[in-house]
Amino acid sequence: EVQLLESGGGLVQPGGSLRLSCAASGFALSSYNMHWVRQAPGKGLEWVSHITSSSSTKNYADSVKGRFTISRDNAKNSLSLRMDSLRVEDTAVYFCARGLEMHSSGWYFDYWGQGTLVTVSS
Amino acid sequence: QSALTQPASVSGSPGQAITISCTGTSSDVGAYNYVSWYQQHPGKAPKLMIYDVSYRPSGVSNRFSGSKSGNTASLTISGLQAEDEADYYCSAYTSSSTLGVFGGGTKLTVL
Numbered sequence: 001e002v003q004l005l006e007s008g009g010g011l012v013q014p015g016g017s018l019r020l021s022c023a024a025s026g027f028a029l030s031s032y033n034m035h036w037v038r039q040a041p042g043k044g045l046e047w048v049s050h051i052t053s054s055s056s057t058k059n060y061a062d063s064v065k066g067r068f069t070i071s072r073d074n075a076k077n078s079l080s081l082r083m084d085s086l087r088v089e090d091t092a093v094y095f096c097a098r099g100l101e102m103h104s105s106g107w108y109f110d111y112w113g114q115g116t117l118v119t120v121s122s
Numbered sequence: 123q124s125a126l127t128q129p130a131s132v133s134g135s136p137g138q139a140i141t142i143s144c145t146g147t148s149s150d151v152g153a154y155n156y157v158s159w160y161q162q163h164p165g166k167a168p169k170l171m172i173y174d175v176s177y178r179p180s181g182v183s184n185r186f187s188g189s190k191s192g193n194t195a196s197l198t199i200s201g202l203q204a205e206d207e208a209d210y211y212c213s214a215y216t217s218s219s220t221l222g223v224f225g226g227g228t229k230l231t232v233l
Contacts, residue, residue, distance in 0.1 A: 037168075037224075044227040045160070045168065045211050047220070059221040095167060107215035107222050108158035108173035115167060 002026040002111045004096045009116030016086050016120070022079040022096030022113055030054075030074035033099035035109055036081050038092035038118075048094070049081065053102035064090075086120045093117050125223035126151065126212055133231040139200040142228045144212030145193060150223060152193035156215035159188060159197045162227075163208045171210075172197060199230070207232040 008020040020036070036048040049070040050059045058070050069082040079096055094116055097109035127145040134140040144151065144159075151157055155175045160168035170179050172188035175195060185200045195214070199206055212225040 045162075045213070045224040047213070047222045047224060050221050061220050105156075106174055107154070107156035107213065108170055109160075109168070109213075110170050110173070110179060112167040112169070 004111060004113035006094065006096050006113045006116040009094065009118045011119045011121065012086055013122050014086060014088055014120055017084045018086065018118060020081040020094055020116060024077045029077045031102055034072060034079045035097045035099050036070065037095045037097050040092040050099065088120050091118060091120045126214060126225035128212060128225035128228045131229045133233055134202045135233045136202050136204065138202050139198060140202060142197045142210055144195040144225050146214055147193055149218055150214040150216040151195050153217055154215050157190060157195040158213045160211045161208045168211065202232050204232050206230060
């Protein structure tokens, strides 16, 4: 059974940093592209970042570019999101989501974690 | 403001069919057959319902179908059931600097 489990959320002051983690199980993480998607309280979904299976390509939403860094450790079945210079508007539930199998084409997220809440407030 | 435009709400009675639209541009919905739809119940993670415009993942009811015409994609749910009441989001790949975009979401109410 595919499972994604996020951790690392919490309360942080504006300008602070936080590192989110996503533990993957039930599939070969090394074969899949992965994403982070967030949802502000009471709002819609927003794609945040993407990393290819080999970490060769990383993409970011304009709203987080230069502040967030995505990474992965396939040997440890883990995905991470380092968030620096946090702003109040970064407050959201952050979901880890599985993307396409490597060398495939398309755009969808077929498995999601339950999310971890990040609150940026003074 | 979301990159893809969805109606804020739709409603229907049990057994009826409803359609949710998702309007983008020639850089996203209109450019690729890479539109997906997600169902989200309150407090839960989103669930993939449709991918590549019209394909259903294994385990998703055939009451859910997707289509696209020009820059507008659509999700149709037939034979509405109480359990279909949820928020629905479309998403599309885009050729812009942002890799992908979501719609603002549509709240489906089953009357």
